[in-house]
Amino acid sequence: MSRLRNNVKLRKNMVITLYLAPSLVLFFLFILYPNVLSFYYALLKWDGLSPIKEFIGLKNFIDLFKDKYFYNALWNNLIYLVTIPILTFGLATFFAIVLTQRKYKESGFYKVLFYFPNVMAISLIGLLWIFIYSPRNGILNSFISFLSISQLENFPWLGNTDTALLALILPQVWAGVGFYMVLMMAAINGIPVTLYEAADIDGAGKWVQTFKITIPLVWDMIQVSFIFAIINVFGSFQLIMATTGGGPLGSTELLGSYMISYIMPRLIGSTGQFVPAFGYASAIGVVTFFISLLVTFILTKAMKRESVQY
Secondary structure (H helix, E strand, O other): OHHHHHHHHHHHHHHHHHHHHHHHHHHHHHHHHHHHHHHHHOOEEOOOOOOOOEEOOOHHHHHHOOOHHHHHHHHHHHHHHHHHHHHHHHHHHHHHHHHHHOOOOOHHHHHHHHHHHHHOOHHHHHHHHHHHOOOOOOHHHHHHHHOOOHHHOOOOOOOOOOOHHHHHHHHHHHHHHHHHHHHHHHHHHOOOHHHHHHHHHOOOOHHHHHHHHHHHHOHHHHHHHHHHHHHHHOOOHHHHHHHOOOOOOOOOOOHHHHHHHHHOOOEEOOOOEEOOOHHHHHHHHHHHHHHHHHHHHHHHHHOOOOOOOO
């Protein structure tokens, strides 16, 4: 009997392994291996193309922590870290609760409408918002002209160092709200209707039901989604590359875009020679990884609470 159980368990494990093997191979080849390799590259002076690799130890990290432009990119990332996840997830949760509790007939349409930016290419989103922020014929400045606000007429929102970073927060939030709204709606729709009916009988209003029933019962989804949104902030440099490229004067530079700038060819001195600094870029990537890991760990501990059963 025990031998039969062992055979069944062995077959079950073999089937599970067989199904997981392709995903594990792809994960190892395209995610784990390149990330581990970047730790090694961070110890090298290398242009990414030449077969000559000079081992320089921690010099890239020492230079990085002396680099004022790195701290500028880090500061910009911290601004993104505080604003984008809170605004994105706050709006997504609000719309999800409204659309599920109000039972609108058009809820399906609104889900598609809000989710639509997620299927758009990031370059297309960049072009769209460049047009919106255009100083002369953009939608925003046209509206400002309509309101006769002369101080902001033809204002270069993406060309001003004081407003460029803040102006790019809005498209990031706009592009992300739909994804988290759909996740939250799926979680809220999984709550038994009988709980809300019982709350109605007890005289609980919609706000009380939201904070006493909805949010506690979907807290696990809130925790996972919010941490996912935080991690995405460290990879949100694509829109920067599609719009400002880190300018003007580094005011929109993020850690990701700063890293990319060292992978791309850079002019060295007055020789006219373009030499990428792949090792230095890898060092930026490694530091970014540990920062995101630390932030994720702190948030996981801060948002941890006992799950509510129903």
